Amino acid sequence: MSRRLRRVACWALCGLLGTVALPTALSTAAQPSSPPARAAAADPAYDVLVFSRTTGFRHSSIDEGISALRELGAANNFTVTATEDPTAFTPAHLAGFESVVFLSTTGDVLNATQQSAFEGYIAAGGGYVGIHAAADTEYDWAWYAGLAGALFQSHPHIQPATVKVEDRAHDATAHLGPTWQRTDEWYDYRSNPRTSAHVLASLDESSYSGGGMGGDHPIAWCKDYQGGRAFYTGGGHTEASYADPAFRRHLLGGIRWTAEMTEADCRPETGYTTLFGSSGTAGWKQAGPGSFAHSNATLTSQGGLGMLWHQAKEYTSYSLKLDWRQAGDDNSGVFVGFPASDDPWSAVNNGYEIQIDSTDAADRTTGAVYGYKSADLAARDAALNPPGEWNTYEIRVEGERLQLFLNGRKINDFTNTDPARSLQQGHIGLQNHGDGDDVSFRNIRIKELGGTPGPREGEIKGIGGKCADVANGASADGTQIQLWTCNQSPAQKWTRHSDDTLRALGKCMDVSGGGSADGTKIQLYGCNASGAQKWVHQADGTLKNPQSGKCLDAAGVSSADGTRLHLWTCHTGANQKWALPA
Structure with a gap:
């Protein structure tokens, strides 16, 4: 073992x-004003x-x-x-x-x-x-x-x-x-x-x-x-x-x-700006009931349900790092991507919560994007320190993609597909969940990443290592998208944009007629910002059209040259797995 x-x-x-504490004389030295921990x-x-x-x-x-x-x-x-x-x-x-x-x-x-x-x-x-x-x-x-x-x-x-x-x-x-x-x-x-x-x-x-x-x-x-x-x-x-x-x-x-008895984020770190540290809570504001006690450059939740949010600035593309500790079986979270509001429910309804509660259901336990996506629980458990010890989150937001690192290990990778929400701009907040939910935070810092990712160009590879190809290299509206042996031609050179479009030959990959039926043709069409042209790469490798809720699929589970690409119910089979330009 x-x-x-x-x-x-x-x-x-x-x-x-x-059940057993570290020696009191050693563990409490130099920290007399820290909040108590189990x-x-x-x-x-x-x-x-x-x-x-x-x-x-x-x-x-x-x-x-x-x-x-x-x-x-x-x-x-x-x-x-x-x-x-x-x-x-x-x-x-x-x-x-x-x-x-x-x-x-x-x-x-x-x-x-x-x-x-x-x-x-x-x-x-x-x-x-x-x-x-x-x-x-x-x-x-x-x-x-x-x-x-x-x-x-x-x-x-x-x-x-x-x-x-x-x-x-x-x-x-x-x-x-x-x-x-x-x-x-x-x-x-x-x-x-x-x-x-x-x-x-x-x-x-x-x-x-x-x-x-x-x-x-x-x-x-x-x-x-x-x-x-x-x-x-x-x-x-x-x-x-x-x-x-x-x-x-x-x-x-x-x-x-x-000796691997505890975990920590020991990756090199430069370029971060402190949002909360020894200088206090300037730029932060409490929304809703409850509050946060502030002692020894540490915030500890009390009462609620409320939220302390950073009102000084909205962020678009960033790496947010913060340290947190549960006293016991407690509940809190970190909100991102919500508009300015003194109502904590605005963050719930318009943003996303990165959960802190190690004993809840899978989609609402520590490391989950609350209610939307569970963490990789095996990776989470390997990285998580127990109550009484500190943990570090890195929440990395680029475009509509959110990656979560716990003590330096990646445990969640989530892409927003909800048109009513967006990760591309918003505020940051800390939840104070309620009486008895005692979670502490330290050293909140952020590094802006210079805007949303620029276009990324390359091949889209699917089953059999074949490439998504515009038939005959034609650029006319309605041209079929097919599977073909990769040949580095312009018909296979796709540009992945931050608006979730995939473009080749100056036009967009499109669901014909904005349809949602299994077998709907995937074609090239002039870019028009419609939902028929949005494609989100999922963590399981599928390429999903959020408007229809269905996936890009190679017909007949075939890898032969000329295989039609169409829309189909998502099933994560080999003919629905795609590698996109990084």
Whole structure:
């Protein structure tokens, strides 16, 4: 059984809502004003290897680090095996560990055979945690530099500094406030990891002397790397670090994530604008009853049924990211694509809700487009953290298509076909569902994608790998659309437009007479913006005409040249599956 399956199985056995808390002294540090959350379920037992070999400078804090990691393991159901023997790096031995911690290693610590074994371990889904001088290690091993994310350049003297916490959903940083005051030895790195890793925290270089990374100074990050997971923190030089509850909880979160005991979105992230964070709720307005409590840069729903909506701007094509947490079996959602209104029912009736409620029916559970399309439940369950832990949504809207990512994994792909609604313009809102439905939100940010997608040109391929073809390359209205061997001719060059039309030879693919009967001819016709010329590519591969509710079909389940294309009741057979220009 995989690490993640063991974790999911434990949730089920523990009743999903959890029975065993992380150690109180560690889990609550640095977050006294956070809303309360139900205790997370205990992790299943797992094993961690701590490797602290040095062939360069040796940190006096290594012993304290090992002791702290052993104590964390004893309190959180993982065993710690500590070693400085590089012969531990064999495929058979490494296979017994869910994560390997490089604790202030320095210099060349593994030979070529051992390096190969570690690369294989990561490729097989293993985890890596780098602490402090793990970045001062293996400078000639390019693969390791990629795993660690960045390598050591220099450092000023030990001094206090302000750490800016950029991600407060990851288990390594969720316990922290927007800033974190720490004293440590602050590394500069030879490169900035932001483009290849997801930055969890960075340094405010104005808060200390000697910082040399030009103001953008990541200090902790995570990344998926060649099949495995990697987490690095620059803290941990001093002995005192390992007695600090907040820093110990930081390490625990990194270990849990790399061991796949918790999920997070660790894709690189740049270019987002904050809509809600430490600066408050400017630009937001409550509609309907209830409200949101605001504490520690966190919004928590109370009462309802209402909605907090971002009235400052409508959005057309964007990536919206936000972090959310349920306290228990709670209900909330994120609304998109609705017009300005102080009536929360306007969002219900005119927009779409991305649901948060892990125990409801399939089309209205977490990850569903409420009432319209269920998430891929297997993918959702693999990505979902239980109540008491934070999750991250990315809601990506392009034209009438909405893609949903949970903790970095795609779990839903929905296309609007309702003429009364549109995703192409509207506001964003958070639901406060009612008394007892306590859901919290953090770090709401958006990146505009520059308008709806432009035309995409190429072949439309169907059964047998054949192409949708305008018969004889004629452009007269009423010309039959057929199946034909792909030949890259203009008769097979289709342009996919944001208005859901498919165009070739300057005209549109059209349902003859706007009909809806099975067998209705599919033809070329002058573009006229009618429903007979709208085609929406479904997640199951079918190409649907919303006006008729039927699909583009190759007659007789045939792939022979000249096979007529017509309208037919959707059934997802091979003769109704189409690949469109991307």
